[in-house]
Amino acid sequence: MLTMERFAYCNQLIEEFEKVIEKPIKQTSQQYFTGVDLGTSCIVLSVLNDQKEPVAGAYRYASVVKDGMIVDYLGAIQIVKELKDQLEEKLGVELLYCAAALPPGTATLDSGVIRHVVEGAGFELTALLDEPTAANAVLKIENGAIVDIGGGTTGITILENGQVVHVVDEATGGTHFSLVVAGSYHISFEEADVFKRDEQNHQELLPVLTPVIEKVASIVNQHVQSFDVKEIYLVGGTCCLTGIEKVIEKQTKIPTFKPDNPMFVTPLGIALNCQDEIL
Ligand SMILES: Nc1ncnc2c1ncn2[C@@H]1O[C@H](COP(=O)(O)OP(=O)(O)OP(=O)(O)O)[C@@H](O)[C@H]1O
Numbered sequence: 001m002l003t004m005e006r007f008a009y010c011n012q013l014i015e016e017f018e019k020v021i022e023k024p025i026k027q028t029s030q031q032y033f034t035g036v037d038l039g040t041s042c043i044v045l046s047v048l049n050d051q052k053e054p055v056a057g058a059y060r061y062a063s064v065v066k067d068g069m070i071v072d073y074l075g076a077i078q079i080v081k082e083l084k085d086q087l088e089e090k091l092g093v094e095l096l097y098c099a100a101a102l103p104p105g106t107a108t109l110d111s112g113v114i115r116h117v118v119e120g121a122g123f124e125l126t127a128l129l130d131e132p133t134a135a136n137a138v139l140k141i142e143n144g145a146i147v148d149i150g151g152g153t154t155g156i157t158i159l160e161n162g163q164v165v166h167v168v169d170e171a172t173g174g175t176h177f178s179l180v181v182a183g184s185y186h187i188s189f190e191e192a193d194v195f196k197r198d199e200q201n202h203q204e205l206l207p208v209l210t211p212v213i214e215k216v217a218s219i220v221n222q223h224v225q226s227f228d229v230k231e232i233y234l235v236g237g238t239c240c241l242t243g244i245e246k247v248i249e250k251q252t253k254i255p256t257f258k259p260d261n262p263m264f265v266t267p268l269g270i271a272l273n274c275q276d277e278i279l
């Protein structure tokens with residue numbers, strides 16, 4: 001299967017989402033569904049209409065979450081509220097219902113906190129799912145591994161016949177990539193993170209970042225070993241790095257694929273799971 005065909009639905013959804021981040025679609029809709037992705041390094045709100053089509057979106061880089069857990073509770077509420085206000089202003093409607101997600105393994109610890117954050121920002125929580133389930137609402141894969149390389153962590157989920165058979169969240173992610181860039185270029189972490197996100201620098205950065213990508217790949221290898229994984233699907237902001245899929249494929253010897261913009265897969269999957277009944 002061609003990569004283009006594989007990601008037909010995903011890429012189209014993301015392309016629409018990228019457009020409405022720039023230019024929201026003001027229209028009549030019976031209901032709006034919002035996804036709130038509270039990541040370690042980025043908070044993303046995605047809004048769908050009653051046809052579950054993207055109409056608006058906003059995101060902010062922030063560090064209110066560490067290793068998958070919310071550490072700055074009030075900061076998180078504040079950012080979600082600000083993004084919600086911005087989107088309501090642009091759409092001319094009130095956003096009521098939202099869904100949120102948790103990294104695998106943190107559910108019992110953090111689900112109350114997530115609820116308080118979204119409710120504190122003025123949302124009603126209608127669904128709370130785990131991140132890989134959210135991502136797979138967009139990817140729609142039956143067999144293989146979803147590898148979510150975010151800011152703080154890498155989540156690995158193995159699916160067999162549509163069922164999750166293994167999940168793990170390991171503490172290596174984009175933050176470590178930025179630390180490597182900061183060290184090599186003698187710049188601050190913040191400067192390194194901005195430099196790293198610029199696609200024009202990716203070709204130059206790939207050799208610098210290859211050792212840390214190989215580290216992530218070795219973590220992936222440990223987890224896929226006992227399963228029959230024939231395909232790896234990359235999501236998460238760090239996978240925006242041009243060429244990362246080739247390094248991971250080489251290390252794991254498993255064909256590796258990524259959609260056009262891996263950063264928005266999970267946020268859109270969260271919104272797709274939003275309901276119009278309070279949880
Ligand atoms: N274009 C890009 N190129 C390279 N890296 C990028 C790009 N865009 C974002 N990133 C990196 O992706 C990371 C954020 O990704 P993402 O939003 O998936 O993480 P998160 O959900 O906040 O974190 P986590 O899943 O660990 O909680 C950051 O380290 C950021 O620097």
Ligand SMILES: [Mg+2]
Pocket residue numbers: 039040150151236266
């Ligand atoms: Mg994430």
